[in-house]
Amino acid sequence: MPLKYELIKKDKYTNARVGVIHTASGDIPTPIFMPVGTVGTVKTMTVDDLKEMGAKIILGNTYHLYLKPGMDIMKKAGGLHKFMNWDRPILTDSGGFQVFSLADNRKISEDGVMFRSHIDGSKHFFTPEKSIEIQNDIHSDIMMSFDECVDANASYDYVKNSMERTLRWAKRGLDYHKANSHPDQSLFGIVQGGMFKDLREISARETVAMDFDGYSIGGLSVGETKEEMIDILNFTTPLLPEDKPRYNMGVGTPDYLFESFEAGIDMADCVLPTRIARNGTALTSEGRVVIKNATYKEDFSPLDPECDCYTCSNYSRAYLRHLVNAKEILGARLLSYHNLYFLLKMCENIREAIMNDSFLDYKKEFYEKYGY
Ligand SMILES: COC(=O)c1ccc(CCNc2nc3cc4nc(N)[nH]c(=O)c4cc3[nH]2)cc1
Numbered sequence: 205m206p207l208k209y210e211l212i213k214k215d216k217y218t219n220a221r222v223g224v225i226h227t228a229s230g231d232i233p234t235p236i237f238m239p240v241g242t243v244g245t246v247k248t249m250t251v252d253d254l255k256e257m258g259a260k261i262i263l264g265n266t267y268h269l270y271l272k273p274g275m276d277i278m279k280k281a282g283g284l285h286k287f288m289n290w291d292r293p294i295l296t297d298s299g300g301f302q303v304f305s306l307a308d309n310r311k312i313s314e315d316g317v318m319f320r321s322h323i324d325g326s327k328h329f330f331t332p333e334k335s336i337e338i339q340n341d342i343h344s345d346i347m348m349s350f351d352e353c354v355d356a357n358a359s360y361d362y363v364k365n366s367m368e369r370t371l372r373w374a375k376r377g378l379d380y381h382k383a384n385s386h387p388d389q390s391l392f393g394i395v396q397g398g399m400f401k402d403l404r405e406i407s408a409r410e411t412v413a414m415d416f417d418g419y420s421i422g423g424l425s426v427g428e429t430k431e432e433m434i435d436i437l438n439f440t441t442p443l444l445p446e447d448k449p450r451y452n453m454g455v456g457t458p459d460y461l462f463e464s465f466e467a468g469i470d471m472a473d474c475v476l477p478t479r480i481a482r483n484g485t486a487l488t489s490e491g492r493v494v495i496k497n498a499t500y501k502e503d504f505s506p507l508d509p510e511c512d513c514y515t516c517s518n519y520s521r522a523y524l525r526h527l528v529n530a531k532e533i534l535g536a537r538l539l540s541y542h543n544l545y546f547l548l549k550m551c552e553n554i555r556e557a558i559m560n561d562s563f564l565d566y567k568k569e570f571y572e573k574y575g576y
Pocket residue numbers: 297298299300301302348349351352353354394421422423424425426453454455456474475476479480
């Protein structure tokens with residue numbers, strides 16, 4: 205059976221809500237942050253680390269997994285869950301965003317996108333049907349439609365034509381999905397339309413009319429200002445059905461997560477927590493800590509005094525700074541663990557606050573301490 209969204213509680217003062225997404229691979233409490241495991245690994249984390257920190261669902265990327273390890277091995281492994289030994293839900297992005305942000309010499313047509321691999325320059329052709337076929341081979345629990353994500357400065361005419369083509373691609377992908385996917389696999393539609401509300405409304409209405417298992421807001425966190433993101437987010441989210449999951453793609457800083465969940469979004473993902481960790485930056489209850497700073501040279505206190513994660517319970521800022529300066533892999537691993545734990549714990553606190561109608565109080569308390 206495809207996923208079922210169960211609405212549990214709406215916050216009294218905002219559009220925030222608590223729910224559960226029931227999937228064949230397990231239940232997902234919402235609002236939830238989804239760690240990104242682009243090529244079948246959330247970088248430096250074991251699946252036991254992910255379970256211990258409370259990860260309920262992780263992301264994989266169609267574009268990356270298709271290029272490496274490739275679908276021949278993926279099929280022989282029996283899908284990504286078995287290949288990476290992760291028995292909880294997996295959501296896969298469809299490749300559209302990655303083709304446009306990573307591949308070279310890409311050429312878009314009505315049928316699909318011709319591109320050269322960023323790894324070896326080999327030539328490939330993705331269509332909406334091909335994207336779903338690859339996500340089937342991955343055994344993705346939640347698949348994304350193949351879309352074009354346009355950048356924040358695209359012209360009205362370009363966004364209009366692109367959004368209309370994305371709608372045609374969505375229908376093709378949905379038809380292929382209905383004819384070929386396993387019944388336990390779900391498919392989300394993606395709303396485009398750039399920074400133009402009239403186009404966003406058309407995209408949302410037409411996408412919802414196709415009756416997907418859930419809906420994401422695409423085309424955000426692509427270079428627009430925070431005000432523009434929030435404006436489009438607050439305009440578009442209410443156009444999505446209340447009885448299905450809503451996903452804001454590419455959202456990873458605490459404020460963007462708070463704003464998304466306040467608007468009624470249920471799911472979010474971003475490479476940010478693990479990527480900044482590898483560059484030596486931590487998210488803490490008192491704001492970002494750039495651990496390389498000399499300030500922490502003899503600071504033997506925990507990274508985050510309010511965090512009970514493995515990293516904060518066992519190591520000091522001075523030691524973490526030493527590891528990062530010495531380019532020790534353990535530094536990237538310990539900071540990645542903490543950053544993911546921090547965002548997952550924040551989501552847990554948000555769910556609890558919504559249950560107590562105190563989402564805005566928690567947001568205010570968090571923002572003040574974080575330094576927003
Ligand atoms: C240190 O921080 C970072 O490395 C970092 C990297 C990327 C983002 C933003 C990512 N934004 C984003 N991811 C996205 C993925 C998407 N996928 C599809 N199919 N369609 C979209 O329309 C789409 C939009 C996105 N916007 C934010 C932060």
